[in-house]
Amino acid sequence: MVDWTRGGPDVLVVLDRRAGPLGIQIQDQLRAAIRDRRLGAGERLPSTRRLAELLGVSRGTIVDVYEQLLAEGYVESAVGSGTRVAAMPAGGPAGQAPGVVAASSSRPIEADFEYGIPDLGSVPLTDWSWAVSKATRTLPTAELGDEDPAGSRHLREVVTAYHRRVRSGCAVAEDAVVVSGFRQGLALALATLAQHGIQRIALEDPGPREHDVIARRAGLDAVPVPVDDHGLDVGRLRETGARAVLLTPAHQCPTGVALGPSRRRDLVAWADEVDGVILEDDYDAEFRYDRQPVGSLQGLNPARVIALGSVSKTLAPAIRLGWVLAPPRFVPGIVEEKRLSSRGAPGLDQEALALLMESGRFDRHLRRVREIYRARRDVLAAEAEAAFGPGRLHGLAAGCHALLRLSDGTSERAVVATAATMGVRVKGLAHYRFAPTGAEIEQRPPALVLGFGNVSELQIRRGIRTLAKAVRHQTAP
Ligand SMILES: Cc1ncc(COP(=O)(O)O)c(C=O)c1O
Secondary structure (H helix, E strand, C coil): CEECCCCCCEECCCCCCCCCCHHHHHHHHHHHHHHCCCCCCCCECCCHHHHHHHHCCCHHHHHHHHHHHHHCCCEEEECCCEEEECCCCCCCCHHHCCCCCECCCCCECCEECCCCCCCHHHCCHHHHHHHHHHHHHHCCHHHHCCCCCCCCHHHHHHHHHHHHHHHCCCCCHHHEEEECHHHHHHHHHHHHHHHCCCCEEEEEECCCCHHHHHHHHCCCEEEEEEEECCEECHHHHHHHCCCEEEECCCCCCCCCCCCCHHHHHHHHHHHHHCCCEEEEECCCCCCECCCCCCCCHHHHCCCCEEEEEECCCCCCHHHCCEEEECCHHHHHHHHHHHHHHHCCCCHHHHHHHHHHHHCCHHHHHHHHHHHHHHHHHHHHHHHHHHHHCCCCEECCCECCEEEEECCCCCCHHHHHHHHHHCCEECEEHHHHCCCCCHHHHHHCCCEEEEECCCCCHHHHHHHHHHHHHHHHHHHCC
């Protein structure tokens, strides 16, 4: 038990150093303590330095934890009085209420630049309900029983045809396993790679923070590889000794760069040299605006690439369907992992997705939302240039997020925290760094990751102006 302030609150924070990022563990436990009222409204949390000392973690980790809790409305911070527990409404923190959420206890959200959410107002619910209704009427009764854990033959055929047509892939139905979204596909693929003797996986740094946790749970050692303006640094990958790598080649998450042509060739050569495997996260390749489509790596070297797809960006995360397209030697292992974990993917939903894609409604939806995202991106680019000057926004050629580079000397953390108090939710690039320490974060060029999938053009205009104020506020002498 950590008794963290003299006369202050006494809350149990127990860290398991083998169980994933410590910051996430601390965040979860503090949130639970606030929700359960073990930490009451107005109680003062210890300083970041003090809590870092008590828990034996870096100060940067605690700063990130407090920023996250601030952005979610669990705590408040005021100059001179530190960080205090916010008053909770009866149903929980304001940040969890449906509809308008709050960045601090009372401030309504003006713009939510959180990464990763597509335009929820554009989810094609009428088309989806048509597809579910048709699936319910037409799926043979026999297929309501025990189904193939690899997924419905129909969806595997439709998805692989789509991947060949749109992503220049070359997989066929026998190479495909239907899963509950990318994350499950990754977990099942990694468990299978571990059984094939692969012990270490390299991950993009910066990159999505959960992937190292998923890798460790599958029994693999996860190591970072830096990303630069041409994507993953293949030279540094070679130095890691890993035989597997996970990357986002079409639009790097979160920097937005595409893997350069010579890097693509080098990567494929690396996989052949080390008898390795490339896991291709193809999460938002459908959304590109003014550059040539970048084909899937799977089409380039099908014997070495496992392509992971999902409808979380193209339709909605709630549909929870995705696919793994794997070289034949890995398919039985992935199917067996799927069978053991959940027997198979939901049959009616699989049929509905197959019908949606086959009918042309899926493509029509993509054409429609691509124009919505293009318009948002154009507003974002114009506003960012007006507020921050030219050349600050990167990764705009594709996807639904961009990287805003801040001037050297700007504190990314302070901007994120200040913006939260002004009603703008955003994350700094440090959030995507592989196990960063406070000192490392300070040395890296500051930047913000701006998701623009689920913010209106008006919110973008207001949000960017507010962000510019947040930057001025924190850099003012
Ligand atoms: C980098 C990346 N990969 C994949 C996904 C899709 O994940 P899932 O299908 O588990 O929702 C996302 C969505 O947020 C993502 O950001």
